[in-house]
Amino acid sequence: MISWLAYYDDVIGHMFVLMILAFSMYVVMRVGVFSVASIGFWAIAGYGAAIADQYDVPPLLIVGGALLVSGVFGLLLALLAVRLSGLSLTMVTIAFVLLLQVIVLNWEDVTGGSLGIFGLPVHIGTYGLLAVVIVVAVLLALYERGRTGRAQDSLLHDEQLAQSVGIDIRRQRIVALTLSALLGGLAGCLNVFQTGMMVSNEVGFHVVVDALTMVILGGTAAWYGPVIGAAILAWLPQMLSFADEWRLAVQGVIIVVVLVFAPQGAAGLIQRLARGVAAKRRSSLLKRREPQDVSA
Amino acid sequence: MSLLSIVDAQVRFGGVRAVDGVTISLERGNVHGLVGPNGSGKTTLVNAISGFARLHDGSVTLNDEQISGMRPDQIFTRGISRTFQSIRLLSTLTVRENILIGTDRARAEGDGRGAGKLLPRDAVNDRVDHAVALLGLEKFAGDFPSQLPYGLQRRVEIARSVASRPELILLDEPFAGMSRAERDELSDVLIEIADDGFTLLVIEHDMRIIHKICSHLFVMNFGRCIAEGSPRETAELEIVQEAYLGKQHGTA
Ligand SMILES: Nc1ncnc2c1ncn2[C@@H]1O[C@H](COP(=O)(O)OP(=O)(O)OP(=O)(O)O)[C@@H](O)[C@H]1O
Ligand SMILES: [Mg+2]
Numbered sequence: 061m062i063s064w065l066a067y068y069d070d071v072i073g074h075m076f077v078l079m080i081l082a083f084s085m086y087v088v089m090r091v092g093v094f095s096v097a098s099i100g101f102w103a104i105a106g107y108g109a110a111i112a113d114q115y116d117v118p119p120l121l122i123v124g125g126a127l128l129v130s131g132v133f134g135l136l137l138a139l140l141a142v143r144l145s146g147l148s149l150t151m152v153t154i155a156f157v158l159l160l161q162v163i164v165l166n167w168e169d170v171t172g173g174s175l176g177i178f179g180l181p182v183h184i185g186t187y188g189l190l191a192v193v194i195v196v197a198v199l200l201a202l203y204e205r206g207r208t209g210r211a212q213d214s215l216l217h218d219e220q221l222a223q224s225v226g227i228d229i230r231r232q233r234i235v236a237l238t239l240s241a242l243l244g245g246l247a248g249c250l251n252v253f254q255t256g257m258m259v260s261n262e263v264g265f266h267v268v269v270d271a272l273t274m275v276i277l278g279g280t281a282a283w284y285g286p287v288i289g290a291a292i293l294a295w296l297p298q299m300l301s302f303a304d305e306w307r308l309a310v311q312g313v314i315i316v317v318v319l320v321f322a323p324q325g326a327a328g329l330i331q332r333l334a335r336g337v338a339a340k341r342r343s344s345l346l347k348r349r350e351p352q353d354v355s356a
Numbered sequence: 357m358s359l360l361s362i363v364d365a366q367v368r369f370g371g372v373r374a375v376d377g378v379t380i381s382l383e384r385g386n387v388h389g390l391v392g393p394n395g396s397g398k399t400t401l402v403n404a405i406s407g408f409a410r411l412h413d414g415s416v417t418l419n420d421e422q423i424s425g426m427r428p429d430q431i432f433t434r435g436i437s438r439t440f441q442s443i444r445l446l447s448t449l450t451v452r453e454n455i456l457i458g459t460d461r462a463r464a465e466g467d468g469r470g471a472g473k474l475l476p477r478d479a480v481n482d483r484v485d486h487a488v489a490l491l492g493l494e495k496f497a498g499d500f501p502s503q504l505p506y507g508l509q510r511r512v513e514i515a516r517s518v519a520s521r522p523e524l525i526l527l528d529e530p531f532a533g534m535s536r537a538e539r540d541e542l543s544d545v546l547i548e549i550a551d552d553g554f555t556l557l558v559i560e561h562d563m564r565i566i567h568k569i570c571s572h573l574f575v576m577n578f579g580r581c582i583a584e585g586s587p588r589e590t591a592e593l594e595i596v597q598e599a600y601l602g603k604q605h606g607t608a
Binding site: 211224227 | 406407408427428429430432433437438440444446447448449453456457458460461462474498499500503516520
């Protein structure tokens, strides 16, 4: 077990980083907004952290700076984006990522161009990352209990209904987009701290695809959706090693199958099963007792 | 002073004048009926009141405050709650949680301006319990909507509205698709809700139900309010009879 952990230490650590990126995608998809802006903040914070690291800025200060910058930019992007709806909003977030990609590739003096920035010290290990994941997951789980969770559910499934019970759609979206930016920034920063490098690939199309894969596989029904999605994505290369160069194709097939047969993802399946069990238990209770004994 | 005043309201969709200069008032404590042939603009009028349809002209005022131009969520927090013509329940939440949604953004009593504090937990539970009891949903509070028959799902929606303790409840065809027995039961419940002090506007086609529950009736046709008054007298009017039989001579 110990040697297995040591052997796969990098994969496990990367899985935890991915979980935070998946959380970032999740909080915004959870309120019915299709946004890939997370990748933009992942990139901004990643390059910011890598550059600051070259000047030996203390890691905690870097994290603080990354959160501040992504929070402010996230809020600005949110204020702009919520004026739009549906596809236009999504396009704005895609444009944001593409813009960063162009900047990263062309501003070689600072970003290292397509090679990126290498040889930085590793600031965080697997256990440190696990701790961060646990803290974020607990905060999210608390956040989405009760009133807020119900508002998120209504925004995800029926915007008109949400409005009709007093939910301010724009405000909810601004909060979600900003929160998403903060988490994306945190993930990007931790990614550099774990790997000791930042490469231009991390702003590329494949990160967008990976991030989407995580939320599709895990689903947006609850906070554990992105946890499951990230866990699957992190181990996919290992599991699909038999497929060789067909790996990406197999990954695509998996996504399509999930979209068709379990569009709510793993978390949605789990919730559906839980609802079924609860319903069965209640109806058997009702059968055993007199109806008037059953208090709600 | 009327609870709600609509003055010369107009809503257009392209060339269609869905609501074409409606001027009506709703009085506190009354159950108002709204009838009219299909496509006469009933739903659009409810949408205009609740902020889902933009007025091209005219105004809507609640307690002397102009609410036309506000967003639906702002209008809700000022005390107008509505249901939709189709059932709108969240399948991922239990019946009780679906009703709770109505109280989540409701404001403390006595604040009509929508700026009050959110309700404390005790008050929320009281309101939900009361609404659940009023609509006879005690046994189903822990169920999920899909487990309930259609008639009960409709009741959950009404309970969601009642739980927010609004000044005005707008119900868009709450009796649609129900059996005769279900209609009779629900109409008794609506009478109870009115006795509780709520003001209602109910869209309904069945005149038997209208006579039973409404104290005031509005009749719409082609986007206009063509008649109003006590249900019995209004229904007798020739212009109203014509509107309902209009297909025979109107299109010729
Ligand atoms: N969103 C919309 N876009 C375009 N036209 C609309 C829209 N909503 C309503 N209309 C049109 O406005 C008119 C009034 O429709 P409305 O739904 O208000 O009628 P209604 O009285 O509620 O009818 P029903 O009894 O069938 O529910 C109809 O001609 C309808 O086609
Ligand atoms: Mg209608």
